[in-house]
Amino acid sequence: MLSATLVSAQDILPTRCASTERDSVRLAKNPSLRNLRMKSEEAIQEHIRARAGARTTAEIITIPVVVHVIHNRTDNVTGGVGNGNISDAQIRSQIEVLNEDYSNTSGYKGFYTDSLAVDTGIRFKLVSVVRTYNATNQFSPITDADKLAEISPAWFTNRYLNIWVTRLNDRYLGTSQFPVVTEINSRTNGLSTTENEEKDALTDGLIIDFRYFGRNSETITSKIYNLGRTTTHEIGHWLGLIHIWGDATCGTDYCDDTPVANTKNETTDITCSPVYSQCRANVVTRNMIENYMDYSPDICMSIFTNDQKERMHAVLELSPRRAKMVEYSKITSDQLMVDLYPNPVRETLTANVFTPQPETYTVSVFNQKGQQILEDAVNRTYLNVKNFPSGLYYYKVKTANQTVTKRFVVR
Ligand SMILES: [Zn+2]
Numbered sequence: 121m122l123s124a125t126l127v128s129a130q131d132i133l134p135t136r137c138a139s140t141e142r143d144s145v146r147l148a149k150n151p152s153l154r155n156l157r158m159k160s161e162e163a164i165q166e167h168i169r170a171r172a173g174a175r176t177t178a179e180i181i182t183i184p185v186v187v188h189v190i191h192n193r194t195d196n197v198t199g200g201v202g203n204g205n206i207s208d209a210q211i212r213s214q215i216e217v218l219n220e221d222y223s224n225t226s227g228y229k230g231f232y233t234d235s236l237a238v239d240t241g242i243r244f245k246l247v248s249v250v251r252t253y254n255a256t257n258q259f260s261p262i263t264d265a266d267k268l269a270e271i272s273p274a275w276f277t278n279r280y281l282n283i284w285v286t287r288l289n290d291r292y293l294g295t296s297q298f299p300v301v302t303e304i305n306s307r308t309n310g311l312s313t314t315e316n317e318e319k320d321a322l323t324d325g326l327i328i329d330f331r332y333f334g335r336n337s338e339t340i341t342s343k344i345y346n347l348g349r350t351t352t353h354e355i356g357h358w359l360g361l362i363h364i365w366g367d368a369t370c371g372t373d374y375c376d377d378t379p380v381a382n383t384k385n386e387t388t389d390i391t392c393s394p395v396y397s398q399c400r401a402n403v404v405t406r407n408m409i410e411n412y413m414d415y416s417p418d419i420c421m422s423i424f425t426n427d428q429k430e431r432m433h434a435v436l437e438l439s440p441r442r443a444k445m446v447e448y449s450k451i452t453s454d455q456l457m458v459d460l461y462p463n464p465v466r467e468t469l470t471a472n473v474f475t476p477q478p479e480t481y482t483v484s485v486f487n488q489k490g491q492q493i494l495e496d497a498v499n500r501t502y503l504n505v506k507n508f509p510s511g512l513y514y515y516k517v518k519t520a521n522q523t524v525t526k527r528f529v530v531r
Pocket of ligand 1: 136137138139140353354357363
């Protein structure tokens with residue numbers, strides 16, 4: 121029994137998740153985001169209350185995933201201990217893990233699993249792996265999202281979940297970008313007008329250290345974080361979930377069916393021993409260490425609750441980029457489609473682009489005289505037109521096989 125609980129010294133506690141730290145940095149840079157975040161929280165809760173019990177269908181939402189492998193290996197060898205150029209098999213194993221965890225078929229039974237674990241109705245499909253060499257040894261999960269997105273640009277974040285897999289510094293396992301959530305109305309439908317949002321769209325997704333991505337790979341040497349649940353956890357954040365201890369002593373995660381917890385379950389105990397909290401006088405509760413939004417060892421995790429499921433679906437409906445992604449995931453047309461908002465435009469033009477195949481596209485913009493204003497930008501979502509002279513313009517989107525040109529007017 122004792123030997124089973126022992127793990128090697130070097131394995132002891134890297135930091136599971138940098139999402140909260142990364143968010144703090146973003147909030148410090150952009151104070152208005154804090155206000156937006158509070159409004160987001162109100163919108164989520166309002167939405168959940170309004171639709172309580174309304175979603176009865178067993179509809180499954182499938183999220184298309186693009187994995188960006190950024191490695192510093194100069195030969196083409198993939199896989200092996202210490203090699204950031206991870207194998208296709210390791211990448212596929214991560215998608216398997218996600219589909220098991222989000223469908224409540226992970227197999228592990230903890231104290232709360234039978235009574236409170238649900239199928240989230242969310243699934244994942246790998247659509248592309250992009251491999252890029254870069255000499256950088258390691259990246260910060262907190263401040264290097266821009267850098268990674270420059271090295272391997274996100275595929276259209278209104279359509280795909282982008283995951284950058286690389287070596288992270290400071291022993292972090294992974295991080296993600298929280299969603300911006302607004303009530304979708306005529307003004308926000310596909311439209312986000314702030315410059316911050318333009319930038320955020322370029323880095324929207326996850327960053328995961330390659331040594332904790334997937335399972336059953338010799339590249340994964342940890343005995344604690346070895347079953348791919350770092351990515352399960354980070355996608356939870358990307359869909360608006362909060363750590364179950366609410367990032368505070370006995371804090372809230374806005375989900376009533378995750379018992380209040382004193383703090384995170386950050387431990388080397390891979391036997392999943394019970395942990396208890398006393399958040400109110402004389403009331404002892406058993407922590408839900410099986411929850412994917414705790415810090416527990418991978419082997420101890422098996423639960424998303426119904427409230428967490430409702431929260432994720434609220435975000436999928438309320439966050440403009442996530443909602444568009446769901447809409448596109450249901451289209452089966454073979455036509456390239458381009459919608460421009462608003463039109464006429466004064467400041468920021470948003471382009472929603474549907475490509476029939478999972479592929480990148482380029483954007484070029486011309487003025488009325490046929491002069492090119494923007495040349496072959498990859499996957500451009502937002503275009504700042506503040507400095508464009510008033511007039512008519514042409515927005516040309518090109519994939520490998522199709523081209524669509526739309527007109528827009530700058531006032
Ligand atoms: Zn986290």
